[in-house]
Amino acid sequence: DAGITQSPRHKVTETGTPVTLRCHQTENHRYMYWYRQDPGHGLRLIHYSYGVKDTDKGEVSDGYSVSRSKTEDFLLTLESATSSQTSVYFCAIRPAGTGTEKLFFGSGTQLSVL
Amino acid sequence: AQTVTQSQPEMSVQEAETVTLSCTYDTSESDYYLFWYKQPPSRQMILVIRQEAYKQQNATENRFSVNFQKAAKSFSLKISDSQLGDAAMYFCASRRDDKIIFGKGTRLHILP
Numbered sequence A: 001d002a003g004i005t006q007s008p009r010h011k012v013t014e015t016g017t018p019v020t021l022r023c024h025q026t027e028n029h030r031y032m033y034w035y036r037q038d039p040g041h042g043l044r045l046i047h048y049s050y051g052v053k054d055t056d057k058g059e060v061s062d063g064y065s066v067s068r069s070k071t072e073d074f075l076l077t078l079e080s081a082t083s084s085q086t087s088v089y090f091c092a093i094r095p096a097g098t099g100t101e102k103l104f105f106g107s108g109t110q111l112s113v114l
Numbered sequence B: 001a002q003t004v005t006q007s008q009p010e011m012s013v014q015e016a017e018t019v020t021l022s023c024t025y026d027t028s029e030s031d032y033y034l035f036w037y038k039q040p041p042s043r044q045m046i047l048v049i050r051q052e053a054y055k056q057q058n059a060t061e062n063r064f065s066v067n068f069q070k071a072a073k074s075f076s077l078k079i080s081d082s083q084l085g086d087a088a089m090y091f092c093a094s095r096r097d098d099k100i101i102f103g104k105g106t107r108l109h110i111l112p
Helices: none
Strands: A004-007 A010-013 A019-025 A031-038 A042-051 A054-057 A064-070 A073-078 A087-094 A109-113 B003-005 B010-014 B019-021 B024-026 B033-039 B046-052 B064-069 B074-079 B088-096 B099-102 B106-111
Touching: A004 A087, A010 A019, A019 A031, A019 A087, A019 A109, A031 A064, A031 A073, A042 A064, A042 A073, A042 B088, A042 B099, A054 A064, A073 A087, B003 B088, B003 B099, B010 B019, B019 B106, B024 B074, B033 B064, B033 B074, B046 B064, B046 B074, B074 B088
Parallel strands: A010 A109, B010 B106
Antiparallel strands: A004 A019, A019 A073, A031 A042, A031 A087, A042 A054, A064 A073, A087 A109, B003 B024, B019 B074, B033 B046, B033 B088, B064 B074, B088 B099, B088 B106
């Protein structure tokens, strides 16, 4: 929906390794978000972006960094993965100025850190 | 701080009955949006209903309606004539400026 692709869909990695998740959109929307979903915690905002090179921290940003060098791509990096970062990661976009006030979500990335 | 609280981790309702899911939020802003999203087992996130804070009239979408109490910072979701397809996780969310925060969710079971 809304041309959002997350990659990879699944990833297993080891503690201490860097990991980058990619969110790609085809519709040039300005606002993009990264969330993690864990049982008992719902969706928690990690970082969000309001334009190229414009990003801000969310609720649980420690251990994560993001980059947005192009409108269509929003990358989430775990600099040194830990087991507590095992989660499902969702990217979302928010169209602005179109009269559509909602988030469109990607399909999610299941990340396991062993 | 912007917070969203859902105090009911799980709820059950008989098919065809009515159920209300609770949500409270905390924002000091006067202009914000509130949402209910549904997440079925497919993991897809589906917008159920949204409410602009400046609108006093409660939003409705078919069998779904909200009770928006601005002074109490309460935003509950009422599902009428519950159907088996309503079984899902339901998340309340708020948007203030560009930040969108979700609650922990309520898992809704529909009993046949």
